[in-house]
Amino acid sequence: MKAIQVKQGGGPEVMQLVELPIPEPKANEAVVKLAASGVNFIDVYVREGRYKAPLPVVPGQEGAGVVTAVGADVHSVKPGDRVAWCSVLGTYAEYASVPADRLVPIPNGVNDQQAAAAMLQGMTAHYLSHDTYPLKQGETALVHAAAGGVGLLLVQMAHNIGARVIATVSTDEKAQLARGAGAHEVILYSKSDFEAETRRLTGGKGVDVVYDSVGKTTFEKGLSVLRPRKMMVLFGGSSGAVPPFDPMVLAQKGSLYVTRPTLVAYIATREELLARSSAVFSMVSAGKLKLRIAHTYPLAEAQQAHRDLEARKTTGKLLLIP
Numbered sequence: 001m002k003a004i005q006v007k008q009g010g011g012p013e014v015m016q017l018v019e020l021p022i023p024e025p026k027a028n029e030a031v032v033k034l035a036a037s038g039v040n041f042i043d044v045y046v047r048e049g050r051y052k053a054p055l056p057v058v059p060g061q062e063g064a065g066v067v068t069a070v071g072a073d074v075h076s077v078k079p080g081d082r083v084a085w086c087s088v089l090g091t092y093a094e095y096a097s098v099p100a101d102r103l104v105p106i107p108n109g110v111n112d113q114q115a116a117a118a119m120l121q122g123m124t125a126h127y128l129s130h131d132t133y134p135l136k137q138g139e140t141a142l143v144h145a146a147a148g149g150v151g152l153l154l155v156q157m158a159h160n161i162g163a164r165v166i167a168t169v170s171t172d173e174k175a176q177l178a179r180g181a182g183a184h185e186v187i188l189y190s191k192s193d194f195e196a197e198t199r200r201l202t203g204g205k206g207v208d209v210v211y212d213s214v215g216k217t218t219f220e221k222g223l224s225v226l227r228p229r230k231m232m233v234l235f236g237g238s239s240g241a242v243p244p245f246d247p248m249v250l251a252q253k254g255s256l257y258v259t260r261p262t263l264v265a266y267i268a269t270r271e272e273l274l275a276r277s278s279a280v281f282s283m284v285s286a287g288k289l290k291l292r293i294a295h296t297y298p299l300a301e302a303q304q305a306h307r308d309l310e311a312r313k314t315t316g317k318l319l320l321i322p
């Protein structure tokens with residue numbers, strides 16, 4: 001089978017198209033023929049070596065397709081079933097072997113590409129808005145990088161809850177997309193100071209929650225736009241890692257909370273994985289959550305997909321099609 005492999009960490013060029021044997025399932029695994037693999041920013045961290053993985057590694061942690069073989073102990077799925085999964089390495093390939101308890105069924109009404117697009121970013125937007133800081137109607141959320149993969153989904157979910165969404169993006173085109181997803185206000189943080197703008201837009205009061213995936217360039221100012229006792233949800237570092245900071249800052253800015261959550265902790269049990277994925281798929285099939293699959297690339301063009309993602313050229317979801 002064809003697969004993308006990384007033998008040592010580095011730039012996009014370290015991702016090479018190689019020929020590998022189709023995997024055999026271990027006793028607890030199912031082999032899936034991929035219809036699509038999601039591309040996520042975490043794949044960049046794995047490729048670079050910022051997140052450690054045993055090398056050589058087939059990157060990619062989000063996929064959907066059809067089961068072709070199952071291990072001896074697997075009874076939850078069978079060949080022919082349509083399934084999706086995330087947070088298991090190895091999806092930049094034609095086939096992947098996946099622990100069966102990490103697979104979820106794809107319901108009718110959701111196609112394979114939609115499933116691959118919804119798993120990682122959809123469940124992330126879901127846990128952020130429903131569990132990490134459960135947004136309430138009438139509250140105000142600041143969402144950074146709002147036209148990105150997670151961003152567009154998070155804006156829609158926050159909007160559907162009835163919250164007021166202030167979004168940040170870097171271009172006018174992205175601003176339009178954020179508005180289309182339900183953002184009430186959009187700040188071009190590449191041109192104006194989002195701290196001052198957020199203060200102005202909230203009449204000086206600030207916001208109830210900041211959902212920050214950008215990190216290095218936004219974190220500190222984000223703390224300054226929170227209302228007292230409210231929450232900074234730092235869930236990524238697209239601009240780089242946030243440097244260490246003094247917790248006294250949280251006291252000075254109003255007894256704030258900071259959390260640094262990850263999806264794996266919010267889908268740790270089989271029950272939670274099934275509940276969360278089915279909640280997201282229900283939103284998709286009901287038309288309440290629109291997936292913007294803006295960029296599809298052949299598997300062989302994984303390097304280009306990463307270049308585009310890192311250069312902030314993309315909006316919504318990127319998929320690799322084997």
Ligand code: NDP
Pocket residue numbers: 039040041042120121124145146147148149150151168169170171174213214235236237238239240261262263264309310311312313314315316
């Ligand atoms: P995005 O589609 O959001 O792409 C990243 C976006 O970040 C860019 O489009 C850009 O939007 C913005 N950005 C700001 N500064 C930079 C910079 N210096 N370089 C690159 N991009 C920048 O990616 P994803 O939706 O895949 O992921 C978003 C973030 O969420 C990532 O940091 C990822 O690691 C994190 N994440 C965390 C999860 C968790 O559970 N903790 C789960 C899933 C994702 P603009 O041009 O508008 O500024």
